[in-house]
Amino acid sequence: MKILVCISHVPDTTAKINFSPDHKEFVQQGVTFIINPYDEIALARAIELTDGGKGTVTVINVGDVSTEPTIRKALAIGATDAIRVNAIPRDGFFVAKQIAQVAKQNGYDFILCGRESSDHNGSSVPSMIAELISAPSISSSKKLDINGNEATLEREIEGGKEIVTVSFPFVAGASEGMAEPKIPNMRGIMGARTKPLAVVEAIEVPQLSKIVSYDKPASRSAVKMLSAEDAGKLWEMIREEKKVI
Amino acid sequence: MSVLVYVENTEGKFKKSTFELVSFAYAVAQKSGSKVTAVSIGNVGDDELGKLGNYGAAIILNVKNEKLKTVNVQPYASVIAEAAKAEGAKVVVMPASFSGKGMAARVAVKLEAGLGENVVEIPDTANGFVIKKGAYSGKAFAFVDLTSEVKVISVVANSFKVIESKTDASIQAFDPALDENDFRLAVKETVRATDKISLPDAELVVSGGRGMKGPENWGMIEELANVLGAATACSKPVSDAGWRPHSEHVGQTGIAISPNLYVAVGISGAIQHLAGVSSSKVIVVINKDAEAPFFKAADYGIVGDAFEVVPKLIEAAKTFRAGHH
Numbered sequence: 108m109k110i111l112v113c114i115s116h117v118p119d120t121t122a123k124i125n126f127s128p129d130h131k132e133f134v135q136q137g138v139t140f141i142i143n144p145y146d147e148i149a150l151a152r153a154i155e156l157t158d159g160g161k162g163t164v165t166v167i168n169v170g171d172v173s174t175e176p177t178i179r180k181a182l183a184i185g186a187t188d189a190i191r192v193n194a195i196p197r198d199g200f201f202v203a204k205q206i207a208q209v210a211k212q213n214g215y216d217f218i219l220c221g222r223e224s225s226d227h228n229g230s231s232v233p234s235m236i237a238e239l240i241s242a243p244s245i246s247s248s249k250k251l252d253i254n255g256n257e258a259t260l261e262r263e264i265e266g267g268k269e270i271v272t273v274s275f276p277f278v279a280g281a282s283e284g285m286a287e288p289k290i291p292n293m294r295g296i297m298g299a300r301t302k303p304l305a306v307v308e309a310i311e312v313p314q315l316s317k318i319v320s321y322d323k324p325a326s327r328s329a330v331k332m333l334s335a336e337d338a339g340k341l342w343e344m345i346r347e348e349k350k351v352i
Numbered sequence: 353m354s355v356l357v358y359v360e361n362t363e364g365k366f367k368k369s370t371f372e373l374v375s376f377a378y379a380v381a382q383k384s385g386s387k388v389t390a391v392s393i394g395n396v397g398d399d400e401l402g403k404l405g406n407y408g409a410a411i412i413l414n415v416k417n418e419k420l421k422t423v424n425v426q427p428y429a430s431v432i433a434e435a436a437k438a439e440g441a442k443v444v445v446m447p448a449s450f451s452g453k454g455m456a457a458r459v460a461v462k463l464e465a466g467l468g469e470n471v472v473e474i475p476d477t478a479n480g481f482v483i484k485k486g487a488y489s490g491k492a493f494a495f496v497d498l499t500s501e502v503k504v505i506s507v508v509a510n511s512f513k514v515i516e517s518k519t520d521a522s523i524q525a526f527d528p529a530l531d532e533n534d535f536r537l538a539v540k541e542t543v544r545a546t547d548k549i550s551l552p553d554a555e556l557v558v559s560g561g562r563g564m565k566g567p568e569n570w571g572m573i574e575e576l577a578n579v580l581g582a583a584t585a586c587s588k589p590v591s592d593a594g595w596r597p598h599s600e601h602v603g604q605t606g607i608a609i610s611p612n613l614y615v616a617v618g619i620s621g622a623i624q625h626l627a628g629v630s631s632s633k634v635i636v637v638i639n640k641d642a643e644a645p646f647f648k649a650a651d652y653g654i655v656g657d658a659f660e661v662v663p664k665l666i667e668a669a670k671t672f673r674a675g676h677h
Contacts, residue, residue, distance in 0.1 A: 120604050120624045124491040133488075144605045198496075199467065200460070225489045225604060229469040234425070234457035243426050243537040246454035249598065259540075263450050263599065264423075265362075266550030270541040277537070283591070283598040283605065315466035315500040319482055322493045324630055330637075330647050335656030339668035341636065345652065346676065349634045351612035352556065352580070 108162030108253065110153045111215040113206055113232065114181055115143035115224040116174040130320040133226075142177055145221025147184075147288040149281035152251055153219055154185040154289065162216075163187040167209060169202045171195055175304065182299035183291035189302065194309035199227065203235030204312045210240055215276060217258065222247040222280040230280065237278035245271060249284035355381040356441035358432050359390045359404060359412075360423075360452060366400060369447060369509040369553045371407050376512045377445040378408025379474050388519075389413060391435040391526065393420050393428055398523055405521030407514065411439075413526035419535065422542065423451050427534035429458035434528040436463060436502070443481075448506035449552065456506040466498035468505040472610075472631070474512070475505070489604040490627035509553035510610050551600065554583035557611045557632070559602060561587040563618020563639060563658055567595035572662045573617060579669040585609070587619045603628035615665075618658045621646025638662070 118124065119139040126133060142150070153164040166181040168174050169192040178189045192205040210218060218237075223230040230246060237244030249268065250261035262269045263282055291299070333341060346352055357377035359370050377388045387410040392401060394416075401412050413435050420427060432455060436444050444463070446456040448470050460467035468475075468483035472493070476482040480497040483505055487494040498505075551557065558577040560570060570584075577584045584600060591601035602609050604624035614632035618639060619625060626649050629635065637650040640657050647653045654661055 118488070120489075120627075123623075124488045126492070199457070199469075203457075203461075227469075227487055227494070228485075228489060228608070229457075229467070230453045231457035231460070231467055231469055234454040235461050237426075238429070238458040238461040241533060244454055244458070245537070246425065247450050264542070264544070265449055265552050266548065267542065267544035268599075269539050269543070271537055271539050273537040283601065313464070315460075315464070315498065316468070317497045317499055319480075319495040319497050321487065322495070323491070324493065327635070327649060327651060330650045330653045332647075332653045332655065335654060335661050335664075338638075338654050338656070338661045338664040341652060341654070341665060342668055342672040345613065345634060345636070346672075349613075349651070351634050352672075352676075 108157055109215050110157065110162060110164050111210060111218045112146065112150045112153050112164055112166045112186065113218065113220040114146040114150065114166050114168050114177065115221065115226070116140050116168060116170050116177040117143045117224055117226045120144065120225065124323070126321045130322060133321065140177055142181055143221050143224045144288070145223060145281055148283065148285050149219035149221055150181055150184060150186065151286035151289045152281060155286055156253055165190060167192065167206055169194055169196045169205045178304060179299050180291065182302045182304070183295040184289050185295060187302070189304040191304060191306050192309050193306050197314065198316050199229045199231040200235060200315055201312045203232050203239060205309055207236050207239035208310050209307065210236065217276050218278045220278065220280050222282045233278045233280040240276065243273050243277045245273070245277065245279040247282045248279045249282050251279060251285055354386045354439060354441050355388050355443045355445060356436045356439055357388060357390050357409070357445040358447070358452070358455065359392045360447050360449060361392065361394055361396050364394070364396050364400065366403065367553065368514060371514045372509065372512050373445060373447055373507055374404050374407040374409050375515040376474065376507050378515070378517050380443055380445065383477050387411070389435070389439045389441065391415065391432055393431055395421060401523050402521060405519045406516055408517040408519050409521050410519050412521050412523045414523055415526050417527065417530070419530060422539045424535070424537060424539065425451055425454040425458065426537065427530055429455040429462065430531060430534055431528055433459045433462040435526060442502055444502070444504045446504065446506045448508045453506050456504050460504040463502045463504065464500065465502040465504045466500040468496055468498055468503065471505045471507045472511040486608065486631065490608050490630045508610060510555060510612070549581070549583040551583045551585055551602070552607055552609065554609070555611050556580050556582035556613045557585050557609060558582045558615045558617070559585035559587065559619060560590060560617050561619030562589050570596070572666065576615070576662060576666050576669060579666055579673060587625050616646060617662060619646060620644045621649060
């Protein structure tokens, strides 16, 4: 089994998000970067599926040299090798084009991504890669089992789930439940230093979108406190003041 | 800029979020004095399709095909892209649902269109086509200019109101050729909790955290949700402990929601949780710890024991619902 796992290099989930005074740039200073949490789930499942010499797990990241510690962490967790496409990711389409290019050249049985990245939250990359390599896609899957050249997945839908089957190759976005993220052990960390990390140059991609600026949500007005005795008055109060119920 | 909107149905019926989406598409089309075409896939009756005319759809393309009975992202995306080409649509509006986002991404690739995901407002067309979308898991917004000729956007449920705009809608059969290669994925089983309100598009949500002490105490969360007509949710520690299913986890690594009202019981308000719920219009926090950080992000706060406060809220909600229905 030959699996490609796409990983994003994103701010730690506890990071405070700040922008430059002109609102155009995300301020990286003082921010710790991690493997996107959903990608860690995908990686963990890929490692479980290939455990005991049943295949290889290649991780791929589109980023500049600053993402290499994140890639090395994926190798420490247990990926076989890694590819870094040397470019600053512009948007989801740019990233998907780069990964699809590598996938076409190398040929994988299937590709796993996280359901979404915690920075841009687009959930678009897995489906775009699939479209570019003419394969089926499962946007958000909570379970993945392999039987020969076929996979059974549990796909999230609004208010429920679907059990789907698909033959190789396919692209799936991993969601909570597919696997428990793995913590690298000391042997993994030592071994990661010598595992292959190939750097490939990016292909040209037409620019279809451009980030203009960022903003933070408006802060709420001061909280209105009620005593536990007055709890019963809450609904009428919300109806009067906010008109949402 | 003629606008195409994909109208998602659930077992042959449209939900409120679909009418929101058509209203949204109409508002976009009005900016350039053009019309809205809706495309419906699956088995939807003419009466139900006709309702779309109430919100501004001028043409309704009805795709009925035995092979497209159940939602399947790949062939659905092909049909939507074909409809966009046939109508010469410049903007394609999709729901930001699990499958809607998957289709939007594929449609964008097919049409070589810029994609704006999780859009929360009508695009600003004064200078380009600038969409506002959620970013950094609810901690920020990004404004993105879609510079391509055709644009595809997915719109978050509950971020735009249903607006009536009566239009004489014509329903037309649309039957594009299907590609066999689009059908490698087979849906074996669909499990839908029909007795519950779906969390991602719920208008009211009642959520419980570790302060509920154990899964055996969820009866009161469910009862409060039931009386209010709300969906139930939970914090990450609760789903991690297996007290509640992962599908109820709201927060940075769970589902991001934007209901009109979010009631958090026994949730302290870690930054990752706040990220997933901060776009709720009104937030109520009930916690026995007056220092819980969630109070700073709330509109209403009650300091008290959940086991004492929630029963009072249930009784009051019964009276409230009896009086305002």
